[in-house]
Amino acid sequence: MTPFDNAVALQPRPDGTQTGHTSPAYANMVGPFGGITAAQVVQSVLNHPQLLGEPVSLTVNYCAALADGAFTAVARPVRTNRSTQHWTVELQQQGEVVVTATVFTALRRETWRHDEHRMPDVPEPETLTPIPPQNRVAWLDRYEMRLLQGGIPQKWDGSELADSVTRLWVRDQPPRALDHASLTALCDVFFPRVWRRRATPVPAGTVSMTIYYHADGALLRETGDEPLLGQAQAQGFRGGYFDQTAQLWNRHGELLATTHQVVYYKE
């Protein structure tokens, strides 16, 4: 059992809901790393006895910071078609909703396929040194990151950088075979784009994240515990919110997931 497996472990209850716990190993500055919360949402669907197929899309909305401790996951299949299924999920604490989510799952079949957004041409992960342990927030040390471009600014001097692009090789630390839950968390490993763009550490927090899973379980198993190439960039910053669009490929250039989020920022 890796720290990730422990973090996404959920216990079924007689009423059909599931009990989970926030994980100190994935703590962020306030509350848990949003990626691990999203992974817990997906896991609640993957565990469900009525599940049909595999995740194709997820939207998770962070309504409030989770308090350290237990939460209840309420996953409900609201519409089941022949080969597709629509889910709503809520995470609750003390009877209050802290996360809302929708998940779409489907039995996938082979079709014509093509990765139009091609993996950029970058050095292999073995040629780069992983970022050393940060001792800043716990979750950062749950990932092995090898930075290619666009790290956290070294000086918070407010100088505006040319763009908000970050590229890195990333995988779970300790390494762990990829599945839809861990891919979900990996979609949220990018620090706030506004920090990158402005070299100013303004308060920022993800409000909503959407993931489209291009990879089925077979492709994830083939990918195994190899590093993924992640790339993230903002499109617009305005009125207290910016967006981020990101892609994750395996090292063979297969696009595993595309993901988007909208993030609050102050000032």
Added chain:
Amino acid sequence: MTPFDNAVALQPRPDGTQTGHTSPAYANMVGPFGGITAAQVVQSVLNHPQLLGEPVSLTVNYCAALADGAFTAVARPVRTNRSTQHWTVELQQQGEVVVTATVFTALRRETWRHDEHRMPDVPEPETLTPIPPQNRVAWLDRYEMRLLQGGIPQKWDGSELADSVTRLWVRDQPPRALDHASLTALCDVFFPRVWRRRATPVPAGTVSMTIYYHADGALLRETGDEPLLGQAQAQGFRGGYFDQTAQLWNRHGELLATTHQVVYYKE
């Protein structure tokens, strides 16, 4: 009252839900144009007496084709914070869920701002002729479209095209001052990317769409009824689903919305 205003008109009911109707003016091949359904979802929140702020993000999931006729919109504010609010919305017909959605609204405030994804340099709309009425499906004729790049293939000969990019100027027909509901519908005007990429009219339908609204009401009012520049492109096609990422700018280059969807396709 334009056809759009008629289509998004919802009547409040004593139990707090709202009644709407599908609109023949926005009919698609099977059921209504997905954009008008998304606009009805947003309108149900905009109408709600407990609304705080303006839309910042929306995810709408199409669980089943809406049948022609009435539907019930159930909009529920699940979490209200000091300046933000999280909503769940369902559209129901005959007691069955046909659409699920989540909406995030907020009181926005002035901050540093920047459009990192810049509007491409394209000819002004006045230099282009609108696409003549199609008489294909009703909703297409509710939009004035001036194509810049990447129209529906003229020959369905299965030749693979270089990319799936479409660029066009677009506005409501008849012209109508922009608001968050009409901007929502405009986010869904792009035909399926798989048709563009493969020159093959395979069956395709949107499963889930997410919109991040960068524009507040003031910017939408400034934009008025001027054409918007829309750009759409797929990132990956695999296992029966592809994604689309799109941007909408006003003619002054202000990024009004970024939007993403995942789409089923056959073969």
